[in-house]
Amino acid sequence: MVLLHIIVNGRGYDLQVGADPHQVDPAHTLAYTLRETLGLTGTKIGCNHGGCGACTVLMDGVPVLSCLTLTVECDGREIVTIEGLSPPEGNDLDPLQRAFMDHGAFQCGFCTPGIILTAKxxxxxxxxxxxxxxEEALSGNHCRCISHYQVVQAVLAAAGTEADRDED
Ligand code: FES
Ligand code: FES
Structure with a gap:
């Protein structure tokens, strides 16, 4: 039996590779495994083809498109999804999440987890x-609802450099 060990939001998971419903099929993407196997539905699947950035998660601290990443490629890797961004010790939000709320930087919110993790x-x-x-960092993350102006404002606010935008 082939086992995968992946760490998601600080918690280790041993997943069997195989074709049974409870197993990870070799064709499963990381996005599918996160949502359907681990129940972490904060990761969104938009295009499922690498074009929108909605499925972005952090792998070993680096943004990856989880719709283009096979789960079997993730053995030994550390994944952070939007559910793992809040400080574990409290109920508070990450400063980026707070800034997105304060700046109205989302509408439907479908793109937001991917944008926040890329910004992180x-x-x-x-x-x-x-x-x-x-703007350059977020160029691969697309939003259909709002202007990216609010998104950029929120990221600058989280960084404490909001004034930079106002000076443009
Ligand atoms: S769902 Fe992965 S890039 Fe669009
Ligand atoms: S797609 Fe709806 S808030 Fe971005």
Whole structure:
């Protein structure tokens, strides 16, 4: 029996590879496994073809498109989904989540988990980005509902560099 060990939001999972309903089929994507096997439906599947960014999660700290990532490729990897972003010790939200709420940076929210995780990676690498850097980082994440203006404002606010946008 082939076993996969993946860590999702700090919790380890041993998953069997196989064709039975409770197993991970070799053709299953990470997006499918997160949603259907582990019940973590915060990860959204939009296009399912790598074009929209809705399914973005962090793998070993780096954004990946989970609709294009096979689960069997994730053995030994650490995954963070939107459910894992809040500090584990409390009920509070991550500053990015709070900033998105404060700035009305979503409408239906379908794209939001992917955008926030992409932004999280950006702020981990660059805590004080300017608006252009945020726009570039989020260029692969598409939203059908609202202008990206609010999204960029929210990311800048979370970084404490909101004034950069106002000076544009
Ligand atoms: S659902 Fe993965 S990129 Fe669109
Ligand atoms: S808020 Fe609806 S797709 Fe972005």
């Amino acid at each position: 990676h950006l702020l981990d690498r660059n805590p004080s980005p300017d608006a252009e850097t945020v």
